[in-house]
Amino acid sequence: MSTLKFQSQAVAKPYFVFALILFAGQILFGLIMGLQYVVGDFLAGAIPFNVARMVHTNLLIVWLLFGFMGAAYYLIPEEAETELHSPKLAIALFWIFAAAGVLTILGYLLVPYSTLAHITGNEYFPTMGREFLEQPTITKIGIVIVALGFLFNIGMTILKGRKTVINMVLLTGLVGLAVFFLFSFYNPANIALDKYFWWFVVHLWVEGVWELIMGAILAFILIKTTGVDREVIEKWLYVIIAMALITGILGTGHHFYWLATPEYWQWVGSIFSALEPLPFFAMVLYAFNMVNRRRREHPNKAATLWALGTAVMAFLGAGVWGFLHTLAPVNYYTHGSQITAAHGHMAFYGAYAMIVMTIISYAMPKIRGIGEANCNRAQVWEMWGFWLMTVAMVFITLFLTGAGVLQVWLQRLPETGEALSFMATQDKLSIFYWLREIAGVFFLIGLLAYFRSFFIKEKIA
Amino acid sequence: MSESFTKGMARNIYYGGSVFFFLIFLSLTFHTTKEMPERDNRVNLTESVARGKALWEDNNCVGCHSLIGEGAYFAPELGNVYIRRGGGNIDAFKSFMRGWMNAQPLNIPGRRQMPNFHLNDQQIDDLAEFLKFTAEMDVNDWPPNDEG
Numbered sequence: 316m317s318t319l320k321f322q323s324q325a326v327a328k329p330y331f332v333f334a335l336i337l338f339a340g341q342i343l344f345g346l347i348m349g350l351q352y353v354v355g356d357f358l359a360g361a362i363p364f365n366v367a368r369m370v371h372t373n374l375l376i377v378w379l380l381f382g383f384m385g386a387a388y389y390l391i392p393e394e395a396e397t398e399l400h401s402p403k404l405a406i407a408l409f410w411i412f413a414a415a416g417v418l419t420i421l422g423y424l425l426v427p428y429s430t431l432a433h434i435t436g437n438e439y440f441p442t443m444g445r446e447f448l449e450q451p452t453i454t455k456i457g458i459v460i461v462a463l464g465f466l467f468n469i470g471m472t473i474l475k476g477r478k479t480v481i482n483m484v485l486l487t488g489l490v491g492l493a494v495f496f497l498f499s500f501y502n503p504a505n506i507a508l509d510k511y512f513w514w515f516v517v518h519l520w521v522e523g524v525w526e527l528i529m530g531a532i533l534a535f536i537l538i539k540t541t542g543v544d545r546e547v548i549e550k551w552l553y554v555i556i557a558m559a560l561i562t563g564i565l566g567t568g569h570h571f572y573w574l575a576t577p578e579y580w581q582w583v584g585s586i587f588s589a590l591e592p593l594p595f596f597a598m599v600l601y602a603f604n605m606v607n608r609r610r611r612e613h614p615n616k617a618a619t620l621w622a623l624g625t626a627v628m629a630f631l632g633a634g635v636w637g638f639l640h641t642l643a644p645v646n647y648y649t650h651g652s653q654i655t656a657a658h659g660h661m662a663f664y665g666a667y668a669m670i671v672m673t674i675i676s677y678a679m680p681k682i683r684g685i686g687e688a689n690c691n692r693a694q695v696w697e698m699w700g701f702w703l704m705t706v707a708m709v710f711i712t713l714f715l716t717g718a719g720v721l722q723v724w725l726q727r728l729p730e731t732g733e734a735l736s737f738m739a740t741q742d743k744l745s746i747f748y749w750l751r752e753i754a755g756v757f758f759l760i761g762l763l764a765y766f767r768s769f770f771i772k773e774k775i776a
Numbered sequence: 777m778s779e780s781f782t783k784g785m786a787r788n789i790y791y792g793g794s795v796f797f798f799l800i801f802l803s804l805t806f807h808t809t810k811e812m813p814e815r816d817n818r819v820n821l822t823e824s825v826a827r828g829k830a831l832w833e834d835n836n837c838v839g840c841h842s843l844i845g846e847g848a849y850f851a852p853e854l855g856n857v858y859i860r861r862g863g864g865n866i867d868a869f870k871s872f873m874r875g876w877m878n879a880q881p882l883n884i885p886g887r888r889q890m891p892n893f894h895l896n897d898q899q900i901d902d903l904a905e906f907l908k909f910t911a912e913m914d915v916n917d918w919p920p921n922d923e924g
Contacts, residue, residue, distance in 0.1 A: 351888065354886060356883075356884075356885060356887065363840075363891050364840050364850050365837075365840045366839070368850070429835050429893065432833075441833060443836075444832065444834055444836050444838065446838050446846060504826040505816060505818055505821060506909070507815075508809070510846065511805075511808070511809075511812075550781075550783040553790045554777070554789070556790055557786065557789045557793050560793065564794070564798050567801065571808070573845060573916055575816035575913045576808050577811050579804075580804075580808070647918060651845030651846060651847070651853060653849060727920050727923075728920070729921065731921040731923070734921045734922075737853065737923060737924060741888075
């Protein structure tokens with residue numbers, strides 16, 4: 316029995332399931348890397364750190380993309396009030412993307428990276444070996460093809476249906492995601508130019524168009540779970556994404572402080588990126604405001620918890636932890652330290668991992684034919700997962716921040732000759748890395764509790 | 777939010793604001809790319825430097841190291857390693873690099889381990905030329921000291 320408004324929304328299911336499987340892989344590789352930080356030769360022959368890191372970050376990107384696509388396939392038909400243009404295309408693209416993703420990860424794990432570069436013909440069209448864009452060129456082309464098919468499918472759906480603000484904002488975000496990815500194909504021999512336009516993918520994704528995607532999904536969930544008038548929610552959505560782009564586009568400048576670029580970027584980047592927390596703060600106000608003004612008691616308490624949680628954690632991780640090291644005079648000392656790692660972890664978890672789990676929490680009971688919400692017991696497990704993962708991430712962030720502050724103190728602040736070397740500094744940080752690894756184990760336990768919630772059935776009295 | 781502030785006004789700020797600031801961003805980018813030849817050391821971008829960059833990428837060096845602060849934070853910053861290990865002398869740096877790359881993995885128990893990438897002398901020299909190139913870019917005096 317299905318409880319969906321439109322049958323084609325069900326194509327979101329494989330996307331969500333596969334996203335969560337990849338998420339589990341991401342966490343396992345994170346734990347391996349965390350251990351390599353303190354037991355340097357752990358698995359060094361089988362899975363060198365650079366491979367583990369590539370798998371960890373690429374799995375993150377790919378599972379979030381699966382999550383965003385699943386979210387779009389779920390909410391766009393419901394918003395447009397029409398069936399998806401082509402469910403068959405959506406399923407075909409799922410298998411293509413999943414196969415390409417799995418093959419790429421296996422390539423990372425099974426052969427040396429230089430061999431992978433060679434057999435995929437990287438010398439003819441070099442795009443590999445740049446942080447987060449390590450995928451072979453052929454995989455990148457595959458991603459573009461999948462993205463085009465996906466955008467065609469949801470674009471046609473919107474075209475024939477109702478054009479709501481949520482759908483238009485989501486579509487804008489997804490088109491932007493595809494367009495800015497094209498910069499990954501530009502890889503000049505000049506490292507400064509390479510880095511400058513590399514940020515067009517990386518920054519304009521996570522501090523630009525992805526915020527549109529997050530805002531649209533959050534708005535959809537808030538309309539559904541609170542019953543607050545659509546007009547009010549859409550007005551907030553516009554205000555939030557306006558702030559996100561007005562601050563975030565020129566905020567890109569915070570990556571151009573130390574990059575063979577003019578000094579004015581230190582002013583532009585500092586001023587605009589200092590304002591980047593504002594949209595996230597507005598998101599917190601808005602989420603709590605809407606939930607407080609709710610006109611209905613939605614039985615899916617877990618989904619509401621995720622929605623509030625993602626707003627708060629995105630504000631802390633992206634907003635507060637971003638601000639910590641975004642001003643140029645501060646960034647001079649913190650650039651590329653463990654403080655960056657601390658920010659990266661909480662920002663990605665809070666803004667993007669959690670928004671995907673928000674829509675999964677809301678949509679899966681309906682897709683699976685359970686109803687408006689899972690039974691109470693399953694929701695309790697899910698909320699245990701929420702709290703364990705979220706609190707563990709807070710601790711991971713705090714420990715990495717501690718490591719980062721000490722690293723700056725020992726390695727960056729003293730003069731040449733006085734400063735400790737990188738490796739000597741790392742030895743001094745090991746207590747923080749051990750604590751981070753322990754927090755990581757708690758994160759995994761939280762993930763298992765979260766997974767368990769999908770298998771809890773209502774007890775028949 | 778106040779009733780007098782309508783959805784239409786919010787929408788106009790969104791469209792107007794994003795287009796306006798995106799255009800400013802594009803203009804600054806245009807100006808920056810005009811200025812960069814003065815700073816990015818491109819007059820010294822030789823064939824060897826270009827090959828070195830390709831080797832840097834093909835071996836995923838950025839998966840452990842950072843380069844001018846970007847990359848992974850598992851192993852030392854290499855944007856200025858030419859200064860730190862070569863003292864700003866290319867011959868000294870090349871001989872250091874040959875010794876270092878060929879000594880990997882060090883196999884010191886418990887120590888973070890760099891793989892051996894099986895590069896020949898020519899390739900190691902190219903990599904050294906690339907790292908000299910990055911060290912000589914004008915990046916507004918980053919890093920704060922030679923330790924990176």
